[in-house]
Amino acid sequence: MMRASHFGNRSKGSFARAQLVFPDGTSRVTIERNPVPLYIERGSGSYLVDVDGNQFLDLNANFTSLIHGHAFxxxxxxxxxxxxxxxxxxxxxxxxxxxxxxxxxxxxxxxxxxxxxxxxxxxxxxxxxxxxxxxxxxxxxxxxxxxxxxxxxxxxxxxxxxxxxxxxxxxxxxxxxxxxxxxxxxxxxxxxxxxxxxxxxxxxxxxxxxxxxxxxxxxxxxxxxxxxxxxxxxxxxxxxxxxxxxxxxxxxxxxxxxxxxxxxxxxxxxxxxxxxxxxxxxxxxxxxxxxxxxxxxxxxxxxxxxxxxxxxxxxxxxxxxxxxxxHLDRAAFVHLDGLGNMVREGIARAISKFGAPFCVTGAASLFRVHPMARAPNDYREAYLAPDASKQMKQLVNFFARSGVILPYGAAASMSTPMNRADAEFIIDVFAGFLDSHRISWT
The missing domain is CATH 3.40.640.10 (Type I PLP-dependent aspartate aminotransferase-like (Major domain))
Structure with a gap:
């Protein structure tokens, strides 16, 4: 399966055009930049392909709305x-x-x-x-x-x-x-x-x-x-x-x-x-x-x-x-819950293995990674200081380079087209991030 390998050639061109018609080059404040937005050409199932031909596993799913993925x-x-x-x-x-x-x-x-x-x-x-x-x-x-x-x-x-x-x-x-x-x-x-x-x-x-x-x-x-x-x-x-x-x-x-x-x-x-x-x-x-x-x-x-x-x-x-x-019947929720549990448990195991100051929260088909050792109870405890915010941006960028769209500071979501292989890939990418960044907290 093709993963993201290069960024921004056509997206840079699209962003240059957008800056001539939108106040900051985007139409929503929630658009993430890496360092420019990824302009999407198409989506199918749980995957997106951008205008440069890069493929991504989509954990944003248009802010959790696409529970059946793209082009269902x-x-x-x-x-x-x-x-x-x-x-x-x-x-x-x-x-x-x-x-x-x-x-x-x-x-x-x-x-x-x-x-x-x-x-x-x-x-x-x-x-x-x-x-x-x-x-x-x-x-x-x-x-x-x-x-x-x-x-x-x-x-x-x-x-x-x-x-x-x-x-x-x-x-x-x-x-x-x-x-x-x-x-x-x-x-x-x-x-x-x-x-x-x-x-x-x-x-x-x-x-x-x-x-x-x-x-x-x-x-x-x-x-x-x-x-x-x-x-x-x-x-x-x-x-x-x-x-x-x-x-x-x-x-x-x-x-x-x-x-x-x-x-x-x-x-x-x-x-x-x-x-x-x-x-x-x-x-x-x-x-x-x-x-x-x-x-x-x-x-x-x-x-x-x-x-x-x-x-x-x-x-x-x-x-x-x-x-x-x-089509979102009880069997679909069993499938989604299973994937969500698998990802959260896998991320928790990776955190424990590397002794990293991270935690994971969420339920059902939703999860969120926090750059802190203890799970927060509310917004104040989840609030990111500048160093923690920098770590989260590094995590999001690492996921993007690995071919996964991970939302910054919000819920990531599983969708019904996903399978165990997708869940394992998410866990592996997260473990790879911890392995490559362990010097940051040791």
Missing amino acids: EPVVEALTRQLQLGSCFANPTDSEIALAELLCERIPRVERVRFVNSGTEAVLFAVKAARAFTGRSKIAKFEGAYHGAYDWAEVGLAATPENWGNPNAPESTPFYRGMPASVLEEVVVLRFNDADAARHLMSVHGHSLAAVIVDPMPSRGGLVAPKPEFIAALQEAARMNGVLVIADEVLNLRQSFAGASVLYGLVPDLITMGKIIGGGLPIGAIGGRQDVMSVFDASAGRPLLPQGGTFSANPLSMTAGLAAMR
Whole structure:
């Protein structure tokens, strides 16, 4: 199998063109450079080929959304048929009903669904739904957790040791220059896995909180599992103070056939979904209790929360999502879990063998490597100082030179086309990195 051998000839040319039309030469801040971005020509299964002909095992999978890998045949066939019928209509289609039925049948607590175009929109409308239902305006969220590009959801996302404040009562820090001070005042920031602080802050602010939004295993926050006592405390404090619980499963819905919340004892009022439910096309969804979702109900006139969107529930995303989700059966999750366990265990063995100051976190088909000896419990513990950040960049670059796309500072993901040989290759590449860099920590 061909691996990456040379970099940047045609990608450099593409990047030069891009710098003439994009502010920094890229269209997304999440694009990684090595030292220029890799421009992709095609993808098939779990592999990518860039414009220079280099092949990569793809552990990014468009930020975990491609659970079946690239050019998944059932999705390609479904989209081909739908494109011949039309790409979008102002009227509803049967495909949106079918995908909503699947989600309602599969995901606990999802009694009604509303489709949007991205995970960001799903979070945006879930927060608005909580406000409309409770009549309150504030929300609580967890430090470092990513919930899309919505002002209130971005508070505390990029906190640093210089501004994150008291460990028991984190500061509400802005994500970008010019973020309104009023937004900061309407967000209570909590620390993931801190049961006592969550219970206390939820009680103090509970009378004004519409919702607390929680990712059951925040990728940007360290991809660490929630402690049972933390989930219990969060649920209890929310219930006692009339605060809705929003589970952001845009990324972590892929943790099981029924999603992530059910794995950790979280019983949300609303769930945001995206990524895997679109089969590789743009999508987002809000699901939840029927009484809460009734804020979208326009059958008797103007709803408490009007929500539209030119491309919401478009038949291409609905059709692709339905094909992908129908093939994501229980057997597929057994396969994915097995691969994920194999990779995490193999990486842990390599760390032990070389006595390296690294650790691995994650669950199901997800994993994340940290340049620290002890697994973090939350964002602050996972935060990378400059030397650690340099080590992670070295790791990502080593993987790229070895023919593997490894995300920096986020979740790496397995996909259904992968096999044991792919998992063994990932482990071997990581062991090779530790072997070649052992002088850095000995």
